[in-house]
Amino acid sequence: MFTIDFRLKHEDIKLNPAQTLVMGFAAVILIGAILLNLPIASKNGESVGFINALFTSASAVCVTGLVVVDTGTYWTIFGQVIILLLIQIGGLGFMTLTTLIALVLGKRIMLRERLVMQEALNQFSTAGVVRLTQQIIITTFSIEGVAALLLSIRFIPLYGLAKGIGYGVFHSISAFCNAGFDLIGDFRSLTPFVEDPLINIVVGSLIILGGLGFAVVMEVWNKKSFKNFSLHTKLVLLITGILLSVGFIVILVLEYSNPDTMAGLTLKGKLLSAGFHSITPRTAGFNTLPTDKLTMASIFFTIVLMFIGGSPAGTAGGVKTTTAGVILWTIISEIRGKADTEVFKKRIPREIVSRSLAIIGLAGTLVIIVTMMLSITEKGPSFLEIFFEVTSAFGTVGLSLGITSNLTNIGKLLISFTMFAGRVGPLTVALALANQQLRNKGHYRYPEEKVIVG
Amino acid sequence: MFTIDFRLKHEDIKLNPAQTLVMGFAAVILIGAILLNLPIASKNGESVGFINALFTSASAVCVTGLVVVDTGTYWTIFGQVIILLLIQIGGLGFMTLTTLIALVLGKRIMLRERLVMQEALNQFSTAGVVRLTQQIIITTFSIEGVAALLLSIRFIPLYGLAKGIGYGVFHSISAFCNAGFDLIGDFRSLTPFVEDPLINIVVGSLIILGGLGFAVVMEVWNKKSFKNFSLHTKLVLLITGILLSVGFIVILVLEYSNPDTMAGLTLKGKLLSAGFHSITPRTAGFNTLPTDKLTMASIFFTIVLMFIGGSPAGTAGGVKTTTAGVILWTIISEIRGKADTEVFKKRIPREIVSRSLAIIGLAGTLVIIVTMMLSITEKGPSFLEIFFEVTSAFGTVGLSLGITSNLTNIGKLLISFTMFAGRVGPLTVALALANQQLRNKGHYRYPEEKVIVG
Numbered sequence: 084m085f086t087i088d089f090r091l092k093h094e095d096i097k098l099n100p101a102q103t104l105v106m107g108f109a110a111v112i113l114i115g116a117i118l119l120n121l122p123i124a125s126k127n128g129e130s131v132g133f134i135n136a137l138f139t140s141a142s143a144v145c146v147t148g149l150v151v152v153d154t155g156t157y158w159t160i161f162g163q164v165i166i167l168l169l170i171q172i173g174g175l176g177f178m179t180l181t182t183l184i185a186l187v188l189g190k191r192i193m194l195r196e197r198l199v200m201q202e203a204l205n206q207f208s209t210a211g212v213v214r215l216t217q218q219i220i221i222t223t224f225s226i227e228g229v230a231a232l233l234l235s236i237r238f239i240p241l242y243g244l245a246k247g248i249g250y251g252v253f254h255s256i257s258a259f260c261n262a263g264f265d266l267i268g269d270f271r272s273l274t275p276f277v278e279d280p281l282i283n284i285v286v287g288s289l290i291i292l293g294g295l296g297f298a299v300v301m302e303v304w305n306k307k308s309f310k311n312f313s314l315h316t317k318l319v320l321l322i323t324g325i326l327l328s329v330g331f332i333v334i335l336v337l338e339y340s341n342p343d344t345m346a347g348l349t350l351k352g353k354l355l356s357a358g359f360h361s362i363t364p365r366t367a368g369f370n371t372l373p374t375d376k377l378t379m380a381s382i383f384f385t386i387v388l389m390f391i392g393g394s395p396a397g398t399a400g401g402v403k404t405t406t407a408g409v410i411l412w413t414i415i416s417e418i419r420g421k422a423d424t425e426v427f428k429k430r431i432p433r434e435i436v437s438r439s440l441a442i443i444g445l446a447g448t449l450v451i452i453v454t455m456m457l458s459i460t461e462k463g464p465s466f467l468e469i470f471f472e473v474t475s476a477f478g479t480v481g482l483s484l485g486i487t488s489n490l491t492n493i494g495k496l497l498i499s500f501t502m503f504a505g506r507v508g509p510l511t512v513a514l515a516l517a518n519q520q521l522r523n524k525g526h527y528r529y530p531e532e533k534v535i536v537g
Numbered sequence: 538m539f540t541i542d543f544r545l546k547h548e549d550i551k552l553n554p555a556q557t558l559v560m561g562f563a564a565v566i567l568i569g570a571i572l573l574n575l576p577i578a579s580k581n582g583e584s585v586g587f588i589n590a591l592f593t594s595a596s597a598v599c600v601t602g603l604v605v606v607d608t609g610t611y612w613t614i615f616g617q618v619i620i621l622l623l624i625q626i627g628g629l630g631f632m633t634l635t636t637l638i639a640l641v642l643g644k645r646i647m648l649r650e651r652l653v654m655q656e657a658l659n660q661f662s663t664a665g666v667v668r669l670t671q672q673i674i675i676t677t678f679s680i681e682g683v684a685a686l687l688l689s690i691r692f693i694p695l696y697g698l699a700k701g702i703g704y705g706v707f708h709s710i711s712a713f714c715n716a717g718f719d720l721i722g723d724f725r726s727l728t729p730f731v732e733d734p735l736i737n738i739v740v741g742s743l744i745i746l747g748g749l750g751f752a753v754v755m756e757v758w759n760k761k762s763f764k765n766f767s768l769h770t771k772l773v774l775l776i777t778g779i780l781l782s783v784g785f786i787v788i789l790v791l792e793y794s795n796p797d798t799m800a801g802l803t804l805k806g807k808l809l810s811a812g813f814h815s816i817t818p819r820t821a822g823f824n825t826l827p828t829d830k831l832t833m834a835s836i837f838f839t840i841v842l843m844f845i846g847g848s849p850a851g852t853a854g855g856v857k858t859t860t861a862g863v864i865l866w867t868i869i870s871e872i873r874g875k876a877d878t879e880v881f882k883k884r885i886p887r888e889i890v891s892r893s894l895a896i897i898g899l900a901g902t903l904v905i906i907v908t909m910m911l912s913i914t915e916k917g918p919s920f921l922e923i924f925f926e927v928t929s930a931f932g933t934v935g936l937s938l939g940i941t942s943n944l945t946n947i948g949k950l951l952i953s954f955t956m957f958a959g960r961v962g963p964l965t966v967a968l969a970l971a972n973q974q975l976r977n978k979g980h981y982r983y984p985e986e987k988v989i990v991g
C-alpha cells in the first residue's frame with residue numbers, strides 16, 4: 084500500500100507500476116524466507132534450509148501451494164502462522180495492487196478513450212485509494228470470516244475447539260486466496276473430505292470468488308443483472324462458466340470408472356469430486372482425488388486448465404480466463420469472416436488482441452523453457468510429471484504429481500522463479516525488466532505490410 | 538488445377554477456395570487409399586487393410602511421413618510408385634494451390650489495400666494461372682532432378698544402377714516435398730547416413746528449399762538483395778534462420794554426450810546431425826539420430842519446433858514461421874510499449890495479428906484434443922510418445938518415437954485426420970466447414986470495449 088501511495092504523491096519516482104509490483108513481491112518473499120529459515124519454524128528444531136524456506140515463502144506469497152515439506156506436519160505453529168500471513172499478504176496485496184493499478188492506469192486512459200473496467204470501478208473513482216483498499220480488505224475478511232465459521236463446523240468435531248477453529252481460519256484464507264496450502268497432513272490435501280459436501284461447497288465457492296477478481300465480484304453484487312455488466316465482467320463470468328461446466332463433464336467421464344480415483348466413491352462423491360477438480364486447477368491447488376492417480380487424459384486436461392487459470396485482478400494465476408476468451412472469440416470472428424473480434428455486441432480493441440497474443444506467447448515460452456531446463460536437471464521424474472509441475476507453478480495452482488519434495492536445488496529455484504513469474508504475470512516481469520510502462524506512445528507509425536500466416 | 542480454373546471461369550460456383558482445397562485433398566487421399574489397399578501393392582500379396590492404406594495415403598498426400606508399415610520393405614514397386622506419386626501430387630499440388638489462392642485472393646484485395654505478397658508475385662499478375670503453374674512445376678522438377686542426381690552418387694554404389702537411381706529420385710522428391718518417406722528399410726530413415734555430408738547437405742537443402750515456399754524462393758532468386766525483399770520474405774528468412782541456428786546449438790548441446798545418439802559420432806557427425814535435426818522438425822521427418830533415444834529435453838524441444846513448422850505456401854506444415862514471427866514481434870512491441878507490431882520498419886496489420894492468434898488457438902486446441910483422445914484410446918504409449926506423435930502429425934513432420942505401427946484403428950484415424958487438418962491448416966478446415974471465405978465484410982461495427990487480459 085505504501086508503495087502505491089508513494090507513487091501517487093511523487094509522480095517523478097522512477098519505478099513504474101510493473102517494477103513496484105515485482106520489487107514489492109520479491110521483498111515480501113525474501114522476508115518470509117528469512118523467517119521460515121529460522122529453527123523455531125520447524126518442528127524438529129532445525130532450519131529447513133534456505134532454498135526450502137525460499138521455495139515455501141515464494142509458494143505462499145505467490146499463492147501457489149506447491150510444497151517441499153508437508154505444511155501440516157513439518158512446520159511449528161509459528162511457521163504455519165508465517166505461511167498464513169504470507170498467503171494473506173500475497174493474495175490480498177496482489178488483488179489490491181492490481182485493482183489499483185487497473186484504476187490508476189484506467190484514469191490516465193479514460194480521458195482519451197473508453198476505460199478499462201470504467202463501469203466496474205466507477206464507484207471508486209472519487210472515493211480514493213484508501214477507501215478502495217478498505218473495501219477490498221473488508222470484503223475479503225468478511226468472506227473469509229463467514230467461510231472460516233462454516234469450515235469450523237466440520238473441523239471442530241475432528242480436531243477439537245482451538246485447532247478446529249484454527250483449521251477453519253487457515254483453510255478459509257488459503258482457499259479464498261487460491262493458495263492451496265493445507266494442514267491435513269502427509270501431502271493429502273483435502274482427499275479425506277472427498278465425499279463431504281460442506282468442505283467441497285465452501286472451499287469450492289471460496290476458490291471461485293477469489294478467482295473472479297474483486298472488481299467482478301463487486302460489479303455482480305452491485306448491479307445484479309447480467310445485461311448491465313461491463314464486457315470484462317461478462318467475459319469473466321461466461322468463460323469461468325464454460326470452463327467449470329466442461330471441466331465437470333470431462334473429469335466425470337474420464338474418472339468415472341477409474342479404480343484409483345472415482346470408481347469406489349458414491350454417486351454424490353463422484354459428482355462432488357468432478358466439480359471440485361474442475362474448480363481446483365483454476366488455480367487453487369487443493370485436491371480431493373489423488374492427482375497422480377488420475378488418468379493420463381485427465382492429467383493433460385488439468386494442465387490445460389492450469390495454464391488458462393483464473394481471472395485477472397484476483398487471487399488466481401495462469402494466462403487468465405479473459406485471455407482465453409479473447410482467443411476464442413478471435414477464432415470465431417475469423418471463421419465468420421469478420422475483421423473484428425466481436426463478443427456480446429462489442430468489439431474487443433485490437434491492442435487487447437495483440438496483448439493476448441503477447442501473453443500467450445510469453446507464457447508458452449516460459450513454460451517450455453522451464454520444462455526443458457527441468458528435463459535436464461531432474462533425473463527421476465517422467466516428462467508428464469515435469470510438464471505438470473511447471474504448468475502448476477506458472478498457473479500458481481499448486482497441484483503436483485508428487486515430485487516437488489524431490490526436486491534438486493536448481494529445480495526448486497526454477498520452480499520458485501516460475502511461481503513468481505506466473506503470479507505477477509510474464510508480461511509484467513518483462514515490462515519491469517524493460518523499464519517500460521503499458522502505454523501507447525504517440526510515435527511515428529511505420530507503413531503497413533501484410534505477411535501470410537498459418 | 539482443374540478446380541481452380543473452373544472457379545476462375547465460373548465465379549458463381551459455390552465452393553470457396555478453402556472448400557476446394559479440402560475436397561480436392563480428400564479426393565486424392567481416397568484414391569490413393571483404394572490403390573494402396575490392392576494386394577499388388579503389398580509384397581506379401583495380401584491387402585494391407587483399408588485403414589492402413591488410408592493412413593499411408595493420407596500421410597503421403599499430406600507429406601507427413603508417419604508410417605504404419607516400413608515403406609522400403611513392405612510395399613512392392615507398384616506401392617512405392619503410388620506413394621511417390623501421392624507425395625508429388627500432395628507437395629506440388631498444395632504449393633501450387635496455396636500460391637494461386639494467395640494470388641487470387643491477393644488480386645481482389647489489391648484494389649483496396651496493400652497486397653499480400655504483392656512484390657513477390659508481381660511478375661505473375663499478368664502471366665496468368667497457367668504460366669504460374671508451369672513455373673512452379675518446372676522449378677520443382679529442376680530442383681528435384683539435380684538433387685536426385687547428387688543423391689544417386691551415393692545410392693548407386695550401395696544399391697546398383699537402377700535401384701540407386703530410383704532411390705535418388707524417391708528421396709529427392711520426398712525431401713523437397715518435406716514428405717519424409719524413405720526406402721532405407723526397417724524404419725531406420727537416414728540413420729545409416731548420419732556421418733555422410735553428401736546425404737545430409739543435399740537432403741537438408743531440399744527440405745529447407747521446399748519449406749520456404751515457392752514465392753519466397755522466387756523472390757530471393759529474382760531480387761538477390763535482402764533489403765528489397767517483401768516483408769513476408771524477410772520474415773520467413775529471418776525466422777527460419779533463427780530456428781535453424783537455435784535448433785543447431787540446442788540439439789548439439791543436449792545430445793553431445795548422450796551415449797545413445799551423438800556420443801559415439803565423430804565431430805563431423807555431431808555437427809552434421811545437430812544441423813540435420815534442427816532442419817528435420819520443420820517439417821521433413823527424416824532422422825539421422827534415433828529419435829526415441831534423444832534426451833527428454835531434445836524431444837520436447839523437437840515438439841516445439843514441429844508445432845511451429847515451416848513457412849506458408851510451401852510444402853511444410855505447422856503453424857508456420859511467419860505466425861511465430863508475428864507472435865515474437867508482438868511480444869517485443871508490447872514490451873517496448875508500442876501499440877503496433879513492428880518489424881523491419883513496417884507495421885504488421887492488426888488483422889494479421891488477429892489471424893495469428895486464431896491460428897495458434899485453433900492449432901493448440903486441435904493438438905490438445907487429439908492428444909487427450911489418444912491418451913484414452915492408446916494404452917501402451919507414454920504421454921510424451923503420444924504428444925510427440927500428435928504434434929508430428931499436426932506439423933506433417935513424420936518423426937515418431939516409434940508408436941505409429943501399434944496405434945489402434947481409432948488412433949490411426951485420429952492421426953490421419955490430424956495430418957489432414959495440419960496440412961490444409963486448421964483455419965482452412967474451419968473455414969471450409971463454416972462455408973465462409975477469408976474476407977472482411979463491410980458490416981456494422983460494434984462499439985469497442987476493453988477487457989483486462991493476462
Ligand SMILES: [K+]
Pocket residue numbers: 146147148261262263366367368479480481
Ligand atoms: K494455488
Ligand SMILES: [K+]
Pocket residue numbers: 600601602715716717820821822933934935
Ligand atoms: K513430413
